Amino acid sequence: MESPTIPTGSQNGFVSSNGYRNPTVTVDGHVLRERSELLLLKENKILIQRRDEWELNDYKIPGGATDPDLTVVETAIKECKEEALIVATNVKYYGAYTMLFGKDVPKWLQNRNNGKFPIDYEGYYTHCCVGIYDHDYEEKIAEEDQDTFYKLAKWVPISEAKKYLRKEHVRAIDQYLLSARGITI
Numbered sequence: 110m111e112s113p114t115i116p117t118g119s120q121n122g123f124v125s126s127n128g129y130r131n132p133t134v135t136v137d138g139h140v141l142r143e144r145s146e147l148l149l150l151k152e153n154k155i156l157i158q159r160r161d162e163w164e165l166n167d168y169k170i171p172g173g174a175t176d177p178d179l180t181v182v183e184t185a186i187k188e189c190k191e192e193a194l195i196v197a198t199n200v201k202y203y204g205a206y207t208m209l210f211g212k213d214v215p216k217w218l219q220n221r222n223n224g225k226f227p228i229d230y231e232g233y234y235t236h237c238c239v240g241i242y243d244h245d246y247e248e249k250i251a252e253e254d255q256d257t258f259y260k261l262a263k264w265v266p267i268s269e270a271k272k273y274l275r276k277e278h279v280r281a282i283d284q285y286l287l288s289a290r291g292i293t294i
Contacts, residue, residue: 115182115202116236118175119143123229132175134234136207141234146172147185148278148285149197151242154264155282156193168273169258171195172235181205181236190246192256200240201288203281208233237277239285 122132122143132143148170149156158169171189175181182202189197209232271279 115180117180118145118177118184120177125229130174131229132177133230136234139207139209139231140229141207141209141232142230143175143234143236144172145175145181145184145188145236145238146170147189147197147200148237148239148282149189149193149195149242150239150267150282150285151264153267155267155270156195156242156262156264157270158258158262168270169262170278171258175236182238185236185238186240189240190248191250191254192258193262194246194250194259196243196246197240198243199289200238201285203237203239203284205234205236206275206277208235237281239281241289 119132119134121134122130124130133140134143135141156170159167171192172185173188173192175184176187179187182200186197186200189195267282271282274282
């Protein structure tokens with residue numbers, strides 16, 4: 110799964126009413142919000158935030174909208190700094206996956222959109238990266254980029270977290286660990 114060409118963020122998209130840029134791509138006729146995310150590892154643990162009780166796919170990792178001026182890896186590293194206040198190293202790209210909302214738009218997204226529907230995209234096109242904790246990020250984060258992730262996330266043993274992670278995340282972590290021989294995780 111590793112070694113696809115590392116793309117830059119989409120030039121297409123829209124600006125939402127709150128002023129945020131939302132890059133989009135079209136896949137099989139579906140308009141999807143383009144994102145980049147980083148699975149952050151340290152001492153055989155992964156940094157994740159539970160959204161609710163441990164339900165399948167109900168967690169958050171650092172990530173956000175792609176930037177047309179950055180590669181998706183650079184975006185994932187930037188989002189990790191902003192959301193987790195952590196600098197990642199040895200970051201690798203493991204491709205992208207799609208998630209269509211269908212009739213089940215996530216509650217947290219409904220809340221974010223002030224309950225207004227339809228939203229302007231039908232799901233996510235997410236670039237998946239994996240990296241290792243290097244050190245805490247100590248520079249100031251712009252207020253509009255601050256996130257509560259760093260307060261709520263926890264380091265969870267990878268073996269425990271795998272039971273709840275998306276299959277794409279499990280595959281990326283497994284590939285990373287296989288290729289990371291000799292790197293202290």
